[in-house]
Amino acid sequence: MKQENPYSSLRQLEVPPHADAMIETFRAIGYNIQTAVADLIDNAISANAKNIWVSFDWEGQESTISILDDGCGMTDGEIIEAMRPGSKNPNEQRDSKDLGRFGLGLKTASFSQCRKLTTASKKENQVAYWTWDLDYISQVKNWQLINLEPIENQLNKLSLLSSGTLIIWEKLDRVVKNTYEENRKDSDSFYQVAEVVKKHLGMVFHRYLETHKIKIFFNDREILPWDPFLKGFEGLQIIPDIIQNGLVSIKGYVLPHRSKLSEEDYKKAEGSNGWNAQQGFYIYRNERLLVAGDWLGMFRKEDHYKLARIMVDLPNTLDDAWQLDIKKSVAIPPNYLKEQLRSIAANIRNKAVEVFRHKGKVLQRKYSNSQFYPIWQEKIRHGKRFYEINREHPIIKGIIENLGNSQKNINELLRLVEETIPISLITIRESENPEQQGKPFEASNHDDIKKMIGDMYKAQLKNGKSEEQAKGYILSIEPFNLYPQYVETLNN
Numbered sequence: 001m002k003q004e005n006p007y008s009s010l011r012q013l014e015v016p017p018h019a020d021a022m023i024e025t026f027r028a029i030g031y032n033i034q035t036a037v038a039d040l041i042d043n044a045i046s047a048n049a050k051n052i053w054v055s056f057d058w059e060g061q062e063s064t065i066s067i068l069d070d071g072c073g074m075t076d077g078e079i080i081e082a083m084r085p086g087s088k089n090p091n092e093q094r095d096s097k098d099l100g101r102f103g104l105g106l107k108t109a110s111f112s113q114c115r116k117l118t119t120a121s122k123k124e125n126q127v128a129y130w131t132w133d134l135d136y137i138s139q140v141k142n143w144q145l146i147n148l149e150p151i152e153n154q155l156n157k158l159s160l161l162s163s164g165t166l167i168i169w170e171k172l173d174r175v176v177k178n179t180y181e182e183n184r185k186d187s188d189s190f191y192q193v194a195e196v197v198k199k200h201l202g203m204v205f206h207r208y209l210e211t212h213k214i215k216i217f218f219n220d221r222e223i224l225p226w227d228p229f230l231k232g233f234e235g236l237q238i239i240p241d242i243i244q245n246g247l248v249s250i251k252g253y254v255l256p257h258r259s260k261l262s263e264e265d266y267k268k269a270e271g272s273n274g275w276n277a278q279q280g281f282y283i284y285r286n287e288r289l290l291v292a293g294d295w296l297g298m299f300r301k302e303d304h305y306k307l308a309r310i311m312v313d314l315p316n317t318l319d320d321a322w323q324l325d326i327k328k329s330v331a332i333p334p335n336y337l338k339e340q341l342r343s344i345a346a347n348i349r350n351k352a353v354e355v356f357r358h359k360g361k362v363l364q365r366k367y368s369n370s371q372f373y374p375i376w377q378e379k380i381r382h383g384k385r386f387y388e389i390n391r392e393h394p395i396i397k398g399i400i401e402n403l404g405n406s407q408k409n410i411n412e413l414l415r416l417v418e419e420t421i422p423i424s425l426i427t428i429r430e431s432e433n434p435e436q437q438g439k440p441f442e443a444s445n446h447d448d449i450k451k452m453i454g455d456m457y458k459a460q461l462k463n464g465k466s467e468e469q470a471k472g473y474i475l476s477i478e479p480f481n482l483y484p485q486y487v488e489t490l491n492n
């Protein structure tokens with residue numbers, strides 16, 4: 001049906017955006033290099049690629065990043081459409097496996113990192129290529145695509161495939177700005193960035209990699225998946241599926257207690273941002289991870305909830321309801337689901353705290369019922385609160401007794417510390433940024449704490465205590481109670 005033009009009688013003027021100004025705006029959408037590369041991998045997956053090769057090639061300011069896939073490829077005309085900013089309407093219905101939405105990703109992701117983008121593609125045995133060069137667009141002030149042939153060895157890789165697409169980023173002004181090819185520091189930092197991207201891809205596409213739907217090679221080495229849910233590990237609790245409207249599925253996981261994992265597995269499980277940061281919801285769209293550990297504004301991240309991770313699965317038909325963003329790194333739950341998500345999360349968080357604290361408590365109970373020795377104690381003097389160091393704490397008592405005549409000095413020192421703890425500063429910092437507060441011995445080498453535990457154990461056995469009694473005693477002393485995994489594995 002032909003639509004009537006309500007303005008047909010009025011004077012009209014076509015005002016297209018200035019190409020050069022528009023391009024600079026595209027560059028500021030807020031991608032980082034890992035979300036930008038992931039956006040191109042989305043395109044390769046949507047094009048049914050089975051293998052994807054990501055290359056970071058260091059040549060100082062001439063460095064390039066390229067992404068080659070063996071997907072369906074594009075014809076000359078299809079490349080031109082793909083290179084068009086806004087090539088598809090976001091309201092268009094998409095194939096249920098399609099990872100795209102806005103018709104922008106290829107351009108916005110690429111321009112966030114580089115000033116020269118080439119798409120070369122092979123389909124029906126024909127190779128075609130087109131380039132956007134932002135400096136040229138600025139110069140001619142027009143969206144002018146260039147038919148520039150990529151260098152031979154890049155093109156050869158594409159030619160060897162029966163079909164596929166090669167994206168090349170050149171003029172990487174953000175990653176390699178002011179660098180020199182021969183400078184070792186510069187090349188090291190380029191490859192460090194590459195390492196961050198590699199980790200990110202192993203996380204974002206872990207379900208594709210685990211099920212062998214795709215393989216991603218990074219500078220020719222295969223990327224391994226990073227599974228946030230530690231599937232298959234002993235001690236993992238899985239809270240069963242909860243389905244909403246038949247479209248959203250939610251599954252809660254409480255990860256195993258630290259003592260159930262080897263040090264290597266524990267370290268690996270923390271992910272790229274650390275245990276505390278990686279708790280929360282993991283939102284997937286068509287099995288591709290959008291949000292990796294976030295309580296969506298419902299709760300704060302706190303150490304004792306770090307074993308809680310919740311998997312949320314969305315189909316691409318809910319993009320609008322969840323306010324999907326161009327970068328595919330934000331999803332906001334619709335209001336009607338928020339309350340339910342919150343109550344599911346609260347339940348899983350409670351279970352996670354139990355696991356976090358339980359192990360220590362069980363061991364304490366198993367080995368002894370002796371009193372607990374904290375290091376700090378709250379005291380009330382003349383109606384005011386003070387914090388004192390517990391002189392009965394076995395380590396502190398031992399040190400004082402060993403000092404003989406100098407006991408007076410150490411008591412003076414302890415008093416000085418007690419009277420001047422910067423309580424207001426600690427309180428302010430704690431409320432501003434609780435995640436940055438380190439736990440006892442958290443940032444130091446655990447060899448120290450292990451040695452202290454080992455020495456104490458030996459001393460207890462020497463004093464005639466049984467192994468059980470010695471372990472129980474150690475678990476009743478702060479901060480050793482936080483490390484039951486080291487106490488349980490003690491032997492003579």
Ligand SMILES: Nc1ncnc2c1ncn2[C@@H]1O[C@H](COP(=O)(O)OP(=O)(O)OP(=O)(O)O)[C@@H](O)[C@H]1O
Pocket residue numbers: 039043044047069071072073074081082083087088099100101102103104105106107164165326
């Ligand atoms: N590697 C590729 N193989 C085949 N076709 C591709 C490839 N990359 C892009 N295309 C085509 O180009 C189009 C535009 O890609 P672009 O990433 O800009 O937008 P999109 O993927 O449709 O949506 P979004 O902005 O959400 O990423 C795609 O819809 C697809 O048809």
Ligand SMILES: [Mg+2]
Pocket residue numbers: 039042043099100101104105106
């Ligand atoms: Mg895309």
